[in-house]
Every structure is written in C-alpha cells, then in structure tokens.
Amino acid sequence: MPKVSMTVNGKPVSGEVEGRTLLVQFLRETLGLTGTHVGCDTSQCGACTVHVGGKSVKSCTTFALDCDGAEVATIEGMANADGSLGTIQQAFQDHHGLQCGFCTPGMVMSAAALLKENPKPTEAEVRHYLEGNICRCTGYHNIVKAILAASGQDISAIAAE
Amino acid sequence: MPKDGHIGPATKRREDLRFLTGKGRYTDDINIRGQAYAQFLRSNVAHGRIRGVDTAAAESMPGVIRIFTGKDFEGIGGLPCGWQVTDKHGQPMLEPGHPVLAQGKVRHVGDPIAVVVAETESQARDAVEAIEVDIEELSAVVDMKAAVKEGAPLVHDDIGSNLCYDWGFVEENKAAVDEAFAKADHVTTLELVNQRLTANPMEPRVAVGDYDNTTDQHTLYTTSQNPHVIRLLMGAFVLGIPEHKLRVVAPDVGGGFGSKIFHYAEEAFVTFAAKAINRPVKWTSSRSEAFLSDAQGRDHVTKIQLALDKQGHFQALRTETYANMGAYLSTFAPSVPTWLHGTLMAGNYKTPLIYVNVKAVFTNTVPVDAYRGAGRPEATYQLERVIDKAAREMGIDPIELRRKNFVTEFPYATPVAVEYDTGDYEATMAKLEEIADLKGFEARAAESKKNGKLRGLGVNCYIEACGIAPSHLVGQLGARAGLYESATVRVNATGSLTVMTGSHSHGQGHETAFPQVVADMIGIDPSMIEIVHGDTANTPMGMGTYGSRSLAVGGSAIVRATNKIIDKAKKIAAHLLEASEADIELKDGKFSVSGTDKSVDWAGVTLAAYVPHNYPLESLEPGLEETAFYDPSNFTYPSGAYACEVEVDPDTGKVTICSFAAADDFGNIVNPMIVDGQVHGGIGQGIGQALLENTVYDENGQLLSASYMDYAMPRASDVPFYTVDHSCQTPCTHNPLGVKGCGEAGAIGSPPAVVNAVVDALRRGGHDVTHIDMPLSPARVWEAMQK
Numbered sequence: 012m013p014k015v016s017m018t019v020n021g022k023p024v025s026g027e028v029e030g031r032t033l034l035v036q037f038l039r040e041t042l043g044l045t046g047t048h049v050g051c052d053t054s055q056c057g058a059c060t061v062h063v064g065g066k067s068v069k070s071c072t073t074f075a076l077d078c079d080g081a082e083v084a085t086i087e088g089m090a091n092a093d094g095s096l097g098t099i100q101q102a103f104q105d106h107h108g109l110q111c112g113f114c115t116p117g118m119v120m121s122a123a124a125l126l127k128e129n130p131k132p133t134e135a136e137v138r139h140y141l142e143g144n145i146c147r148c149t150g151y152h153n154i155v156k157a158i159l160a161a162s163g164q165d166i167s168a169i170a171a172e
Numbered sequence: 173m174p175k176d177g178h179i180g181p182a183t184k185r186r187e188d189l190r191f192l193t194g195k196g197r198y199t200d201d202i203n204i205r206g207q208a209y210a211q212f213l214r215s216n217v218a219h220g221r222i223r224g225v226d227t228a229a230a231e232s233m234p235g236v237i238r239i240f241t242g243k244d245f246e247g248i249g250g251l252p253c254g255w256q257v258t259d260k261h262g263q264p265m266l267e268p269g270h271p272v273l274a275q276g277k278v279r280h281v282g283d284p285i286a287v288v289v290a291e292t293e294s295q296a297r298d299a300v301e302a303i304e305v306d307i308e309e310l311s312a313v314v315d316m317k318a319a320v321k322e323g324a325p326l327v328h329d330d331i332g333s334n335l336c337y338d339w340g341f342v343e344e345n346k347a348a349v350d351e352a353f354a355k356a357d358h359v360t361t362l363e364l365v366n367q368r369l370t371a372n373p374m375e376p377r378v379a380v381g382d383y384d385n386t387t388d389q390h391t392l393y394t395t396s397q398n399p400h401v402i403r404l405l406m407g408a409f410v411l412g413i414p415e416h417k418l419r420v421v422a423p424d425v426g427g428g429f430g431s432k433i434f435h436y437a438e439e440a441f442v443t444f445a446a447k448a449i450n451r452p453v454k455w456t457s458s459r460s461e462a463f464l465s466d467a468q469g470r471d472h473v474t475k476i477q478l479a480l481d482k483q484g485h486f487q488a489l490r491t492e493t494y495a496n497m498g499a500y501l502s503t504f505a506p507s508v509p510t511w512l513h514g515t516l517m518a519g520n521y522k523t524p525l526i527y528v529n530v531k532a533v534f535t536n537t538v539p540v541d542a543y544r545g546a547g548r549p550e551a552t553y554q555l556e557r558v559i560d561k562a563a564r565e566m567g568i569d570p571i572e573l574r575r576k577n578f579v580t581e582f583p584y585a586t587p588v589a590v591e592y593d594t595g596d597y598e599a600t601m602a603k604l605e606e607i608a609d610l611k612g613f614e615a616r617a618a619e620s621k622k623n624g625k626l627r628g629l630g631v632n633c634y635i636e637a638c639g640i641a642p643s644h645l646v647g648q649l650g651a652r653a654g655l656y657e658s659a660t661v662r663v664n665a666t667g668s669l670t671v672m673t674g675s676h677s678h679g680q681g682h683e684t685a686f687p688q689v690v691a692d693m694i695g696i697d698p699s700m701i702e703i704v705h706g707d708t709a710n711t712p713m714g715m716g717t718y719g720s721r722s723l724a725v726g727g728s729a730i731v732r733a734t735n736k737i738i739d740k741a742k743k744i745a746a747h748l749l750e751a752s753e754a755d756i757e758l759k760d761g762k763f764s765v766s767g768t769d770k771s772v773d774w775a776g777v778t779l780a781a782y783v784p785h786n787y788p789l790e791s792l793e794p795g796l797e798e799t800a801f802y803d804p805s806n807f808t809y810p811s812g813a814y815a816c817e818v819e820v821d822p823d824t825g826k827v828t829i830c831s832f833a834a835a836d837d838f839g840n841i842v843n844p845m846i847v848d849g850q851v852h853g854g855i856g857q858g859i860g861q862a863l864l865e866n867t868v869y870d871e872n873g874q875l876l877s878a879s880y881m882d883y884a885m886p887r888a889s890d891v892p893f894y895t896v897d898h899s900c901q902t903p904c905t906h907n908p909l910g911v912k913g914c915g916e917a918g919a920i921g922s923p924p925a926v927v928n929a930v931v932d933a934l935r936r937g938g939h940d941v942t943h944i945d946m947p948l949s950p951a952r953v954w955e956a957m958q959k
Contacts, residue, residue: 086193096189151856
C-alpha cells in the first residue's frame with residue numbers, strides 16, 4: 012500500500028493507505044483522531060470539516076493521498092497551547108452553541124475558516140457560510156451567536172441566551 | 173426555588189469541554205482489538221419474495237469471515253413491540269413478526285437480507301456486492317388508504333390485513349359527539365397531511381458487539397437513548413441472554429430525537445455475530461443506510477372537524493386519522509398515534525366532547541415510530557390549524573377565538589382521559605403578545621408590502637403530555653414496560669458524590685443540570701458531583717430519555733435518592749453532635765443543631781460514614797449510598813403560545829421566516845440556558861417540518877429522499893434568531909422539582925405557527941387559500957397562489 016505523510020496539528024505523521032482511503036479515515040482510524048466525525052455520505056453535513064493548507068475542506072471527500080505533504084488542522088489542534096479552549100471553542104461553550112456535540116468539531120473548524128477570511132462577519136454572512144454544516148440540535152441560534160461573539164462583535168441585541 | 177442556590181443559574185456545560193476538543197467518545201470512536209466489520213445487504217425492492225440468496229462468490233472474497241442470512245436467524249426471536257393497542261371493538265392490534273434478517277419476504281427498501289462480516293469495512297462492503305439475491309418482486313403498497321382497500325397487496329400475508337388497528341377514543345363518546353355536531357351553529361372541516369419525516373440525528377447509528385467466551389459475557393456498545401431498554405428487549409425477547417450476562421453501553425450519543433429509542437436489528441445482529449465468530453463485530457451506518465433503516469416519524473393523514481356555537485365556543489371535536497406504521501411495528505410505534513396523540517386533542521381548550529379515530533396501517537415503507545414530540549405535534553398541528561380556519565370562517569380574531577375557549581381552572585380533566593395539573597394559558601398568550609410585539613405587526617406588514625412581499629402572522633398554542641409516564645396508567649393502556657426512572661447517589665468518603673442515573677444524555681446536558689439539583693439540595697458546589705449514565709453495568713435499571721422525561725422523572729428519582737442520603741446523613745450528624753435528629757438542620761453543606769452554634773460540615777459526616785469509629789453502628793449501617801426509583805403519578809403538561817411572522821415572495825412562493833417567538837410554561841427551571849437551547853432546537857426542527865423536510869416514496873416504495881441531497885434539512889440560513897421566554901411558570905404539582913420538561917415543546921408548537929402565518933400572508937395578498945400541506949415549498953405555495 013502507498014505511504015502518505017503529512018503534518019497534522021503541527022506534528023509530522025505518516026501511514027500506509029489504500030488509494031480509496033479518505034482523509035477522514037486516515038485521521039480517525041490510522042491516527043486515532045476521532046474528533047473529526049462522519050455524519051453523511053454526500054458531503055452535505057460538514058461534521059468532517061478540517062483545514063488543509065489553511066482552507067476548510069470536507070475530509071469525507073478528500074483522499075488521504077491527495078494530502079501528501081499538506082498541513083492539516085483538526086479539532087484536536089484548536090485549543091490553546093496550555094490546553095485551555097481557543098476563542099471560538101470558548102464562545103461555543105459560553106453561548107451554548109452545542110448540544111450533542113457531534114456536528115461541533117465541523118462547526119468550530121468552519122467558524123475558524125470564516126473568521127480568518129472575514130473577521131467581522133454579519134449575521135447573514137455567518138448563516139451563509141454555515142451552509143455546508145448541518146446541526147440538528149441547536150436550531151443554529153446559539154451557533155451563530157457564538158461565532159459572532161468569537162469575532163468580538165457586540166451580541167447583546169440578540170434575543171435570549 | 174431559592175434564587176441564590178444552584179437551581180436557576182445558567183451554568184455552563186461541563187460536557188462541552190470534551191465535545192469542543194474532539195475528545196467526545198461516541199460509539200464509532202470505540203474500537204476493540206480484533207474487531208471485524210459488518211455490512212448489511214438490504215433489499216432494493218419494497219416488497220418481494222426471496223427465492224434464494226447465493227453467498228458462494230462473496231464468501232471467497234478477500235477478508236470475508238462469515239456471511240449471515242435469514243437462515244441463521246430461524247428460530248431466533250424477532251424484534252419485539254413494546255406497546256399493544258386495543259382496537260375499538262376491544263380486540264388487540266394485529267402484530268406481525270419482525271425478524272432480525274428477512275425470512276422469506278422483504279417488506280421495505282432497506283429490509284436487511286444478509287450480512288457480511290469481514291476483516292475491514294471495505295472488504296465487507298465489497299463482498300456485499302457479490303451476494304446474489306433472487307427476489308420475486310411483488311406489488312408494493314405505499315398509500316395508506318389504498319392499503320386498507322379490499323384486494324390490496326398484503327405486507328404480512330399471515331395476519332390477513334394491512335389494518336393494524338382501528339382505534340376509537342373515547343368510543344363511548346362517539347354518539348354524543350355526533351349529536352353535538354348535528355346541533356352545532358358552525359362546523360369547520362379541514363383535511364391535512366402531517367408528512368413523514370426522518371429524525372436525522374447527526375450521528376448515524378453504530379453498534380459494536382463483544383463477547384467473552386470465558387465468562388459468557390456479551391457487551392453491546394450502541395447509539396441508544398435507553399441502554400437498559402435495549403438490554404431488556406434484546407436479551408429477553410430476541411437473543412435469550414439474561415441481564416447478568418449482557419451489558420449495554422450507550423456512550424456519548426450524537427442526538428436521538430426519538431429515533432434511538434428503539435431496538436434495532438443491527439444491535440441484535442452484532443451481539444449475535446460476536447459470539448458466533450468469537451470476535452468483536454462493529455457496524456457503522458452510513459447516512460444513506462440511516463434513511464433506509466432508522467425508524468421515521470409522523471406520516472398521518474387526517475380529517476378534523478370542529479363544532480362551534482354562534483359565539484365561537486367549541487362544542488365538539490372529531491377526527492379521523494390514518495397513521496402509517498410502515499412495514500413492521502417498531503418498538504413503540506402503536507402508542508404514538510393513539511395514547512400520545514388522542515389524549516392531547518383537547519389542547520388548551522375546554523372542548524366538552526371529543527372523538528378520535530385512528531386507523532394504523534402497514535405499508536411497504538420503513539417503520540414509523542416516535543420522532544421529537546411523537547403524536548403530540550400531530551395533535552397540535554391539526555387542532556391549531558382547524559381553529560385558525562374556524563376563526564377565519566366565523567370572522568373572529570384567531571387569538572380571540574383561542575382565548576374564548578381556554579381552560580382557565582386547574583386541575584382540569586379533559587374528555588380525553590388526562591388531567592392537567594397546572595397551567596396558565598392566558599399568561600403565556602399575554603407574554604407572547606409582548607415578546608412578539610404583536611401590536612406592531614400591521615406596521616411591519618405594511619413595510620413588507622412596500623417591498624413587494626406578503627407578510628403574514630401565525631399564532632397558536634400547544635399543550636403536551638410529557639414526563640412519561642405513570643406506569644400503572646400506561647400499563648392499562650397497553651405499554652409492556654414501566655416508565656419510572658432510577659438513581660443511585662453514592663457519597664464518597666471525602667464528600668464528593670457520584671450520581672448514577674437511568675436517564676441518558678444525548679445532548680440534553682444532564683452532566684451539568686443534574687449536579688445543579690443535587691448541589692442545591694445539599695448546599696455544596698456542583699463540581700463535587702459527577703454524573704454516570706449510559707452503561708447498564710454501573711447504573712440502576714432505568715428507562716432512558718425521551719418524552720421530555722429526564723428532569724421530571726429522572727431528576728425526581730435523583731431528588732428522592734438525595735433525600736434518603738440527607739436523612740441518613742442527619743442521623744450521623746446527630747450522633748456526632750450528640751443531639752436529637754429532629755434538631756439537625758442542613759444548610760450550605762453544614763449540619764447544625766438548631767438554636768446552637770454546634771455544627772459539623774458535610775465532609776465530616778461523609779467521612780464518619782466510611783470511617784465509622786464514632787458512629788451509631790448498633791442502629792445505622794456505615795456507608796452513604798442510596799438508590800431510589802420514581803414513578804410519576806401523572807404526566808406533566810408544559811404549554812405555551814407561539815408566533816411566527818413570514819414573508820412570502822409573490823413571484824416565487826418562497827417563504828422567509830422573519831421572526832419566531834415562543835412563550836413557554838415549563839414550570840420551574842433548573843438551567844435556563846439549556847432550556848433555551850432545547851426550545852431553539854425544537855423550533856428549528858418544526859420550521860424544518862413546516863417548510864423543508866419530506867420523506868418521499870414513489871408508488872413502488874422506492875425512497876426518493878434518501879440523502880441530504882434530497883431530504884432538505886434546515887440549514888443556518890433557513891431560520892432566524894428566535895425569541896424565547898419561559899418566565900410564565902406554573903410549577904408541576906406532582907413532582908418534587910415542580911418541573912414539566914422542555915425537550916419537545918419547540919417541535920410541537922412551531923409547525924402550526926408557520927403554516928398559519930403563510931396562509932395569513934396569502935389571504936392578505938388576496939388569495940383564497942385555506943390550507944397548504946407541509947412542507948410549504950416554494951412550488952406548493954406558488955401553486956396555491958395560482959388557484
């Protein structure tokens with residue numbers, strides 16, 4: 012089987028994969044990074060969202076071999092160096108932006124990509140950017156609120172906690 | 173409730189730390205050394221006779237360990253149904269078998285025929301494709317009304333009919349109801365469809381079976397809302413494994429919404445197969461498979477009639493509903509259109525006479541069972557839609573018509589067998605008018621009109637029966653289970669607590685909310701309390717989480733066990749303080765003798781319990797651990813009033829939700845942040861039902877909506893920020909916390925608000941539209957405008 016090497020959350024890793032092995036399988040099964048989830052098989056739900064080369068991608072439709080030499084970031088790499096929650100993660104906890112937690116890693120990774128591209132998004136821009144991330148628990152209210160809060164914008168006008 | 177205690181604050185969730193850092197432990201994250209992988213071969217026709225299954229080629233494929241077919245399950249129990257409904261003639265429902273793997277016939281697309289167990293998932297999948305199945309395709313029956321016609325193809329030949337039951341409720345009232353209709357000044361009739369939905373928790377189902385042949389111990393890891401229920405059903409009825417040899421673990425579970433209550437074939441399969449091949453066996457559902465195998469929800473076709481007098485007082489209500497069971501009876505399916513639906517038809521109103529008829533029908537489709545709200549959304553939707561229609565027909569303001577008929581005195585015994593303990597429907601309506609700024613609607617409508625949009629306002633009320641359920645009552649109604657909940661509170665020597673609950677959290681935040689309750693009772697910090705749930709090996713027999721029951725029933729069991737702890741701790745404290753037990757007070761984690769300055773702190777007492785040197789051993793056992801079971805004496809009855817404002821684009825029919833407001837009465841609140849989140853999520857799902865979601869079969873029983881490309885899940889841009897309020901609180905009178913449950917309210921209360929709003933918008937735009945069936949897609953709304 013071919014060998015693939017990449018950097019995941021700053022650490023060099025490698026492993027043998029089949030040609031059909033998906034990035035998410037490599038992360039979950041070879042590396043044991045089970046924070047990245049699979050919620051569908053049509054690239055719709057976004058639970059598998061990770062960053063490759065700084066861009067958010069769906070790891071369920073990316074071949075592991077295509078990421079040879081790439082810089083990959085997953086939810087496991089989003090906390091601060093001291094282990095405390097990063098800004099976006101903290102905002103999700105502060106604003107109850109998660110319930111069952113299954114879509115959450117993908118939401119956090121998408122939010123991070125959004126805020127990198129657009130540091131002060133409007134509510135509409137946040138909602139539009141999350142088109143590829145489905146949550147069944149929250150009705151999106153607190154996810155959108157958490158992302159706006161993480162961007163440093165005043166969210167006091169948003170109704171309810 | 174004390175304002176300065178731990179009950180009431182919006183405590184942040186402790187479980188979030190692991191979910192936000194990728195350290196959650198979901199079932200698919202569990203891998204056992206040596207595990208093999210199962211992949212199911214599922215029927216691609218809706219109805220057919222299996223002539224043969226040829227596995228020869230597949231068996232020689234790389235990595236294949238063993239292939240199982242229906243033959244391997246001959247003589248093994250089928251999946252049991254947990255509720256027996258009795259029909260209007262006093263006869264039990266028809267109850268066909270539900271084999272683990274198909275026996276002789278397949279009855280829906282997705283019905284499992286064979287399973288490959290292989291070294292890797294890919295090898296198993298490859299081998300599934302090499303199995304040759306010879307099926308004689310039979311005519312499928314999909315439409316419920318066609319299914320009960322003479323000569324329709326039979327889903328189950330052995331029971332002789334597709335009519336599972338014909339239920340009348342309350343049958344003795346039927347004549348009086350019909351008489352009231354004959355005399356009524358006005359009768360409003362509405363025919364509607366409550367479409368089939370797919371629950372779609374974001375985590376697909378997973379099951380891992382493990383077996384230890386030295387101890388004959390089976391372990392099943394599964395995505396379940398109720399591991400003890402699975403242990404009981406699978407152990408006792410399917411595989412014949414006694415409880416002490418079967419452990420069921422439901423670790424972190426990624427949402428359920430009802431679909432993970434039920435016992436599924438895949439759970440029984442991996443448990444069976446792990447012993448058969450003496451290796452762990454894992455199955456992970458794909459999303460496509462989830463659409464074909466997770467029990468679906470709703471799917472009612474209803475005619476509802478409301479009789480009123482000239483002033484608009486409700487005189488009588490009658491309904492006729494066809495409820496789809498799908499191809500087999502899922503675990504609690506028969507209860508959903510009957511006892512969870514008919515009993516709610518009084519709503520918030522004092523309608524004196526009600527008759528509900530439900531015909532449950534087998535079709536060649538995926539089984540249907542409880543989905544968030546389960547029967548109560550169906551009841552609320554039809555009732556609140558027919559009231560809106562009646563208001564328009566009679567020229568009465570829809571809110572006024574509701575107010576005129578509100579139940580105002582409690583307790584209130586409805587004509588449909590339940591007794592509401594508390595409520596204040598006027599208060600939630602008044603609160604709604606405030607938070608939704610209903611006075612400002614006309615100005616907003618005028619503004620929309622300027623922008624070329626039709627604005628509409630929809631308002632409705634809801635009531636639900638949750639905190640499921642009094643065992644003696646549901647037993648009379650056909651439940652084959654008790655619906656109590658359990659808790660063990662273990663106080664450790666240095667004063668920390670481990671609370672083991674039979675409830676199961678799959679997003680509800682039990683690990684945060686339950687410690688708030690216990691901490692408040694003892695007066696210690698919640699961080700001293702750990703919650704254990706989801707594992708039959710270390711929690712008392714419990715019934716799990718559904719029907720908005722965790723706090724009302726499970727929380728009450730925790731309160732009861734904690735009270736036992738406090739009672740015993742007071743005895744220990746009395747001994748240590750050389751005082752009478754009656755004089756001991758517990759406040760802020762300290763036991764003191766009333767009227768003195770003598771005291772001992774919590775940890776002093778707990779240590780004495782485990783190091784009983786100075787201890788009344790002659791009258792009191794050492795240790796501090798108590799178990800309690802709580803069986804509710806009634807359902808709880810959350811209620812509320814919801815308002816939705818929409819804009820309809822007259823050129824395209826596209827509906828935009830401008831605002832959504834919910835005023836709920838959940839009784840007392842333990843953690844308002846979690847409650848808000850539950851309501852938000854329910855509203856999101858309700859808007860999904862109203863505008864987007866639909867599970868569609870073609871006439872041959874092919875599921876056309878079997879992926880997220882075809883099944884329209886609500887996305888962030890489909891919904892607005894919601895305004896939610898739960899300051900109207902009439903505490904439940906019969907549980908110790910005074911709580912009612914909040915998990916399903918949003919999903920129950922929101923669909924009629926959206927549809928009422930769209931109909932209102934179209935009528936304001938001059939269109940003579942009285943009803944559109946959900947989902948209100950642009951095509952359906954546009955079509956309605958063309959008439």
